[in-house]
Amino acid sequence: MLHRKRSLQLAKGPMIKSALLLAAALTPGIALAQTAPSGAPIAPTFDVTAARARIDAGFDKNYPHLEALYQDIHAHPELGFQENRTAAILASEMRKLGFTVTEHVGKTGIVAIYRNGEGRTMLIRTELDALPMEEKTGLPYASHAQQTSDGRLTYVDHSCGHDIHMAWWVGTAEALLAMKDQWHGTLMFIGQPSEETVSGAKAMLADGLFTRWPKPDYGFAAHVGPDPTGTVSVKEGTLTSASDQIDITFHGRGAHGAMPDKSIDPIVMGAHFVSDVQSVISRAKAPGTFGVVTVGAFQAGTVDNIIPDHADLKLTLRSHDDDTRKLLIDGVTRTAVAVAEMAGAPAPTIDHPAGASAVQNDIGLADRAAGVLEAAFGKDVSFVPAFMPGGSASEDFSEFVNAGVPSVYFGIGGDDPTMLAQYKAQGKPVPVNHSPYFAPVPEPSIKRGVETLTLAVLMVAGTASK
Numbered sequence: 186m187l188h189r190k191r192s193l194q195l196a197k198g199p200m201i202k203s204a205l206l207l208a209a210a211l212t213p214g215i216a217l218a219q220t221a222p223s224g225a226p227i228a229p230t231f232d233v234t235a236a237r238a239r240i241d242a243g244f245d246k247n248y249p250h251l252e253a254l255y256q257d258i259h260a261h262p263e264l265g266f267q268e269n270r271t272a273a274i275l276a277s278e279m280r281k282l283g284f285t286v287t288e289h290v291g292k293t294g295i296v297a298i299y300r301n302g303e304g305r306t307m308l309i310r311t312e313l314d315a316l317p318m319e320e321k322t323g324l325p326y327a328s329h330a331q332q333t334s335d336g337r338l339t340y341v342d343h344s345c346g347h348d349i350h351m352a353w354w355v356g357t358a359e360a361l362l363a364m365k366d367q368w369h370g371t372l373m374f375i376g377q378p379s380e381e382t383v384s385g386a387k388a389m390l391a392d393g394l395f396t397r398w399p400k401p402d403y404g405f406a407a408h409v410g411p412d413p414t415g416t417v418s419v420k421e422g423t424l425t426s427a428s429d430q431i432d433i434t435f436h437g438r439g440a441h442g443a444m445p446d447k448s449i450d451p452i453v454m455g456a457h458f459v460s461d462v463q464s465v466i467s468r469a470k471a472p473g474t475f476g477v478v479t480v481g482a483f484q485a486g487t488v489d490n491i492i493p494d495h496a497d498l499k500l501t502l503r504s505h506d507d508d509t510r511k512l513l514i515d516g517v518t519r520t521a522v523a524v525a526e527m528a529g530a531p532a533p534t535i536d537h538p539a540g541a542s543a544v545q546n547d548i549g550l551a552d553r554a555a556g557v558l559e560a561a562f563g564k565d566v567s568f569v570p571a572f573m574p575g576g577s578a579s580e581d582f583s584e585f586v587n588a589g590v591p592s593v594y595f596g597i598g599g600d601d602p603t604m605l606a607q608y609k610a611q612g613k614p615v616p617v618n619h620s621p622y623f624a625p626v627p628e629p630s631i632k633r634g635v636e637t638l639t640l641a642v643l644m645v646a647g648t649a650s651k
């Protein structure tokens with residue numbers, strides 16, 4: 186998941202919240218877009234303080250094991266759809282706890298089920314994958330692992346923090362099993378492969394996630410980010426952006442650089458396209474609606490005196506709603522086709538290898554979760570109402586939401602507040618997710634994740650919360 190920092194930063198503390206509300210009121214685009222109803226945190230219907238005390242007591246006892254698990258996974262990261270060792274370790278952990286585990290769901294995914302009487306089914310999801318990059322944190326348990334990505338050997342690093350997520354996922358399972366008297370229903374803990382390519386959730390669904398097992402009534406997940414440890418953000422409504430990768434090849438006719446009349450120049454086509462496609466953003470999309478089209482790669486040609494026969498472009502598209510998402514994809518396609526036609530070239534090849542829609546947090550469920558978490562953690566919780574825009578990051582957790590599972594996806598702070606203050610004092614940017622220096626502090630991050638996810642399950646399945 187990319188650039189969570191912005192969305193998490195949007196959600197810090199009451200002072201910043203009120204400043205943001207003011208900014209929203211002063212920004213007509215945002216104000217006009219406020220059609221979704223926005224609620225407020227709803228007071229919990231169970232004893233959150235007592236529940237948290239039980240969660241914490243168990244966590245403190247189990248932590249040495251969770252830390253060892255975290256460090257092992259951190260030191261042995263695996264790329265998307267190659268998470269064989271990681272999945273096997275998590276499967277073994279969950280079997281030891283008494284879950285019934287099925288492996289190889291959506292290639293390397295796992296599904297762990299625990300039934301505790303009649304009741305609802307709760308999905309709790311972690312990602313399994315790491316990123317193709319070299320770790321530079323200098324941690325004693327830093328990764329030196331390498332794997333093959335796109336046919337090339339690369340270092341692998343858990344620089345998005347999915348290793349923290351796996352530890353809190355196991356910790357949440359431990360907490361819920363230790364508190365079986367406090368809830369009933371079915372736990373569906375899933376380890377999802379390949380989130381970073383936004384394709385693992387689709388793979389699990391295509392492999393029968395909601396047909397071979399019951400479709401969950403509620404879903405929960407969380408992401409660690411570069412905010413102070415202890416903080417939790419709860420966003421109503423749109424949380425992330427939709428992400429679409431579009432690959433375009435313009436087919437021209439190669440010729441000598443001195444004989445352009447013998448060519449159809451794909452570089453000229455590509456250049457027209459790069460500039461014209463921004464009209465989709467500036468002229469076709471409503472000004473107050475979020476949407477981005479970025480051409481991130483443009484490759485063509487080899488030397489000065491050859492006009493090549495093709496140009497390859499790779500784009501990322503971001504949006505917050507389905508209508509805008511379609512508008513961007515249609516606009517990009519139309520522009521590419523028109524540019525080729527204008528040049529008298531064959532139609533371009535347009536591929537859409539990956540995409541995911543925005544994660545929509547269920548408003549009612551987010552309001553309830555915010556109330557529970559505020560009762561547990563007080564001012565460390567930031568509640569971000571639906572009318573505030575979501576972040577520009579993307580996440581394929583949206584696949585589960587769109588399959589009909591009302592969900593809340595939380596943000597959990599992972600950085601040492603003293604370190605953050607030092608960075609601020611020195612005017613240096615803080616390492617964010619996907620930075621080779623991103624290094625969340627394990628114990629408080631994992632603990633807050635366990636508390637948050639466990640309280641969320643107790644909220645919807647608790648015997649005391651009817």
Ligand SMILES: [Zn+2]
Pocket residue numbers: 186187345381618619
């Ligand atoms: Zn990521």
Ligand SMILES: [Zn+2]
Pocket residue numbers: 186187345346347380408
């Ligand atoms: Zn991530």
